[in-house]
Amino acid sequence: MPLLETRDLTRLFGGLAAVNGVDLTVDKGEIVGLIGPNGAGKTTCFNLLSGFLRPTRGSIVFDGEDITGLRPHQIAARGLVRTFQLTTLFQEMTALENVLLGLHLHSGKGPRQVLFSRRDFPADEIARGRDVLDFTGLAAHAHQLSRNLPHGHQRVLGIAMALAAEPRLLLLDEPVTGMNLDESGRVMDLVKTIRSRGTTILLVEHNMKAVMGTCERIVVLNFGRKLAEGTPSHVSTSPEVIQAYLGTGVAHA
């Protein structure tokens, strides 16, 4: 049984089918890439999977349970957690506080409730938050305000916030965007380590080097539809995929 399975997943915005009839499966332990040109529907897919948007049509089954239409915190509580394409940190709070808030936001408390109670995190949660910072290489920055962190660290902190919720399936939306070669290499190593510790990964990324070097299987979206699917070498030599990327410059990024 796949860990994640969508059937006919569809989301319309007015007349536009942002995601159109997508059947997607992710098996436990995989790192699957979800790629496609700008506007192909990748982030909309993540919004549907994580409950931030309701599908117009179709179903989402996670670990054997139909989660279609559940709220984001209900989905996160089941172990399906996402990061955001644009980093959404609490800028005036420290890295550690952000991780602790991430833990609570995914647990279904409202942001206000979490912010209100932020001075009394129990010791076990603080220990867990520190573990996550250690693991993601941010331990030295635990008490720095997130707005003072360099861009690369802010992106990693976004991943750390998701990890605090102990996901079984982690959806990463462009984790290495705006990073240099060194930084992106380190983040992709982190992704592999996250997987080796038992978390399955679905990765949206335009950086082809990162995608091809990390994913075992790749699904290509174009205009909301699944265009191709297979191993990195299969999709990177597929004429349809090359055609879809022509002129975007992305294939060579």
Ligand SMILES: Nc1ncnc2c1ncn2[C@@H]1O[C@H](COP(=O)(O)OP(=O)(O)OP(=O)(O)O)[C@@H](O)[C@H]1O
């Ligand atoms: N809330 C919305 N309302 C209306 N249209 C939307 C909305 N969200 C996305 N779209 C449209 O749906 C299509 C798919 O957008 P989406 O953000 O999913 O693409 P993407 O593959 O993530 O692109 P990128 O690589 O640029 O991040 C686009 O045409 C976009 O303009």
Ligand SMILES: [Mg+2]
């Ligand atoms: Mg996107």
